[in-house]
Amino acid sequence: MTSATPVPPPPTVHTPGTDRPPAAGPSGDPARALLVRLGVLRERVTSLVEHRTADDPTADDPLRGLYLPDEAVHHLLRTWPSGTGASETAEPPAHAGSPARLDDTPGRAGSPAGPGDRLARLAGRARLTELDTAVLLVALAPDVDRTFEPLYGYLNNDVSRRRATVGLALDLCGVPEHAAAARARFHPSAPLRALGMLEVEEPERPFLTRSLRAPDRLIGHLLGDDTPDAGxxxxxxxxxxxxxxxxxxxxxxxxxxxxxxxxxxxxxxxxxxxxxxxxxxxxxxxxxxxxxxxxxxxxxxxxxxxxxxxxxxxxxxxxxxxxxxxxxxxxxxxxxxxxxxxxxxxxxxxxxxxxxxxxxxxAPGRRAGGAAAWRAALGTDADGFDLATAVAPYRLGGDRIQRAAHTARALAAFDGTPVTADHVRLAARRQSASGLESHARRIRPAVDWRDLVLPDKPLVQLRELALRARHRDRVLGDWRLSAGGGRGRGVLGLFAGESGTGKTLSAEVVAADLGLDLYVVQLSSVVDKYVGETEKNLERIFTEADRTDAVLLFDEADAVFGKRSEVKDAHDKYANMESAYLLQRLESFDGIALLTTNLRANIDEAFTRRLDLVVDFPFPDAEQRLALWRHGLSRVPCSDGIDAEPLAREFELAGGSIRSAVVTAAYLAAGRDDTVTADDLLEGARREYRKAGRLVPGEGGW
Missing domain, CATH: 3.40.50 (Rossmann fold)
Structure with missing residues (x-):
């Protein structure tokens, strides 16, 4: 024992008086309210220390708590409680000016110490008992006021144990250590521990000597710190x-x-x-x-x-x-x-x-548009354009509208202009999920209605398609014209016509008019030879499309939307199952889906009945071909006197082929560093005929 490091004698304990923390004032300072409670606890600790030092023969021993001398053993034997009187023996008397129990003080759960007493409010919300509140206060005291550490060390009879223990907490609360109800308040299922407000450490120790610790986050909250938990x-x-x-x-x-x-x-x-x-x-x-x-x-x-x-x-x-x-x-x-x-x-x-x-x-679905929400997010920045029309196709939820508004302002600031409809549309598109890009080809439309050269009938149908997309929530939702049966509020259209007649371009124009991106799905790459894989591939596409404000274009729809046939073998059976699945999935789809086919007769009638619009794209006549030639040459430097009328009359080309012919002529002119001539256009048209395997006018037998 001589080698032990000496420790100071137990501290002299003074009954708090003038140095007692001031009561919480009208400001409701949580820290001041907690200090009021600790002041009461200090009085109780003082009472217990004075009670134990009164007849402790080792009170003045500087090594007290590090070893057990004979005098201490005899003292324990003389004061050993017996029978049912243990609670009376263990309960120290109150000294002047201090309460006998913590539960008798104004700091208990039912009696707040001031307007800012967070412990009282927490006890009320968590339904803590007065004993729970007192135990919690005993546990957190050393973390708020370090003067409790040596006092707790003395009362624990071990100067190295400066936190409260279960036994010390019960002593300070005036509760007998053998009381089952009191001991149960430290069980893992009891409120203090179950709610994460108290930790009982050192499970290998006897129950009464296990240390108590209040989480740092709880103590910070009681002191007025609202910083969230570090975890x-x-x-x-x-x-x-x-x-x-x-x-x-x-x-x-x-x-x-x-x-x-x-x-x-x-x-x-x-x-x-x-x-x-x-x-x-x-x-x-x-x-x-x-x-x-x-x-x-x-x-x-x-x-x-x-x-x-x-x-x-x-x-x-x-x-x-x-x-x-x-x-x-x-x-x-x-x-x-x-x-x-x-x-x-x-x-x-x-x-x-x-x-x-x-x-x-x-949860209710967000309506497309929602101009009121957009206006609230954009404020006066929305005054310079038709906001309702600009945001009509978008169904953004959560915080997406606020984020889109922030992005629109940032884009406008970068351009050095006020916020425009284009800024809002671009920002809204960026808030849509982009998972479709792994299943489909994304096209960011850069065309408008002026780029379409079509007869009046399909042009009117295309504009109606865009109109349906804008007003589907009002017509199918508010006016309750949905067909029922789990049918979604999607817009479905079929574009039928020969290759190059403008089906994909029309889909791009519709998407541009709505301010949406276009995703082109090649169904030929979706169909899988293994049973069930085609449906899985399609489900991934539809799931992503439901999360995205976009126009979905199924190219070569004949691959999946073809007519169902009589079942003659397993291949027919599973092909029909794929078609049935796709039919049901399209009915529940809430987005905008367009299908293209080169031959309308190949599409199953069950699909056709469920389409909102079927747009036929006729092969252009001579007058339309002339308009297509002129439109293609509108931005190309041409030689004087070029007349596309002979080309339109002699070469029966679709719009896509005419564009390719113009591109060929432009490259020929660029290679000469010259303007496009009539010979360049003629050569471009002839090449399109040769690619298609057709006889070229003026060659062969012509």
């Missing part, structure tokens, strides 16, 4: 601003949800028809209910910290987009019945995810 850094996102009410059924749904949120904790799962729809509805409902929320991404490894953060701030937990295997996360979150937990995902809820089912709701 949640990078996982928390701000909730999007609530979108303005539009007076629709969706708004009525949100108001009902807000009323339920106002009543108290709720666990709900919103299945969203499209990514962002559920988050937009939750943002609106939480704002209407006056409930703050923590929006977290991928919280699987930090659920305890997330729930504790929600409890500390009396906030809801919002998780938009669940992991691929959501069961463990849903199970952990739905087990917290005292916290509002709101989940949203496009998948239907699976009862196997959790034994405790949440309230399962279908």
């Amino acid at each position: 949640l850094l990078g996982l928390l996102l701000p909730m999007p601003d609530p979108l303005p009410a539009a007076g629709t059924d969706a708004d009525a749904f949100v108001r009902r949800l807000a009323a339920r949120l106002h009543e108290g904790p709720l666990t709900a799962y919103l299945r969203e028809p499209r990514e962002g729809d559920g988050l937009a509805a939750l943002a609106f409902a939480l704002d209407a209910a006056g409930v703050d929320a923590l929006r977290c991404t991928e919280p699987a490894d930090h659920v305890p910290e997330l729930l504790r953060e929600a409890r500390l701030g009396d906030r809801a937990v919002v998780v938009a987009g669940l992991p691929e295997k959501p069961g463990p996360l849903v199970r952990a979150l739905t087990a917290a019945r005292d916290v509002t937990v709101l989940l949203t995902d496009p998948r239907p809820y699976d009862p196997h995810w959790s034994p405790t089912d949440p309230l399962v709701l279908d």
Whole structure:
């Protein structure tokens, strides 16, 4: 023992008086309120220290707590409690000016120490007992006021153990150590530990000598620090601003949800028809209910910290987009019945995810357009153009509209101009998911209606197609003209005509008019020889298309949309199954899908009946061919006196072939560093005939 490092004698304990922390004032400072409680605790610690030092023969021993002398052993034997009087023997008397129990002080759960007393509010929300609140205060005291450390070391009879122990906490609370009800408050299922507010360390020690620790985040909160837990850094996102009410059924749904949120904790799962729809509805409902929320991404490894953060701030937990295997996360979150937990995902809820089912709701879909929400996001920047027309095709949810508005302002600032419709459209397109690019070829339209040279009838039908895309929510939704049976609000069109008659160009023009990107799907590359693979490939495309504001173009639709045949072998059976699947999937599609075919008669009648429009692209006559030649040459430097009329009359070419002929002539002229001549155009037209295997006028037998 002589080699032991000497330690100072137990500290002289003074009864707090004039140095007692001031009471929390009208400002409601949380730190001041907590210090008031610690002042009361210090009085209790003083009482217990004086009680133990009164007859302790080792009180003045500088090595007390490091070894056990004979005098201490005899003292323990003389004071050993017996029978049922243990609680009376263990309870120290109160000294003048200090309370006998912590539960008798104004610092207990039911009696706040001031306007800023966060501990009292937390105890009320978590339904902590007065004993729980007192134990929590005892545990956190050394982390807030270091003068408690030597006092706790003395009371633990071990100067190295400067945190409260289970036994010390019970002594300070005036509760007998053998009381089963009191010991149960330290069980892992008891509120303090189950809610993440208290840690009982050193499980290998006897129960009464196990150390107590309050989490740093809890202490920071009680002192007024609202910085989120370090484990949640990078996982928390701000909730999007609530979108303005539009007076629709969706708004009525949100108001009902807000009323339920106002009543108290709720666990709900919103299945969203499209990514962002559920988050937009939750943002609106939480704002209407006056409930703050923590929006977290991928919280699987930090659920305890997330729930504790929600409890500390009396906030809801919002998780938009669940992991691929959501069961463990849903199970952990739905087990917290005292916290509002709101989940949203496009998948239907699976009862196997959790034994405790949440309230399962279908989130309302966002209408296309939503000019009021866009105007709220853009403010006065939306005054310079027709906002309603510009945003009509877009169905952005969550915080996508605010982000698109920010992007539009940034694009306008880069261009040095006010915000225009083009800026808004480009920003909105960038907010759409781009997963389709792995399945289809993306075309960013750079054409308009002036680039189409078509007869009046197909031109009128194309404009009607764009009109249907803009007003489908009003007609099919508000006016309830949907066919029912699970049919979506998509727009389906078939473009039929020979190759080169303008089908793909027309789809590009429609997409440009709507301000959307065009994705071209080559169905010949989607069809797979293995059973079921074609359907999987198509489902991936439709799933991505449902998340994207775009026009979907199925080229060579005959490959899948062909007529179903009589089943003569297994190949016919599975080919018909593919067609049946595609028929059902198109009916439930909510986007804009266009199909092209070179021969309309090849398309199954079941598909044709479900199409909104069938546009026939006739082979151009001489007058239209002349218009196509002139349009193709409108920006090309030509020699004087060029007349395309003979070419239009003699060469029966479709629009695509005429364009190729003009491109050939332009290259010939560029190679000479000259303008395009009539001979260049003639050579271009002849080459198109040769490529098609046709006899060229003026050659052979001509």
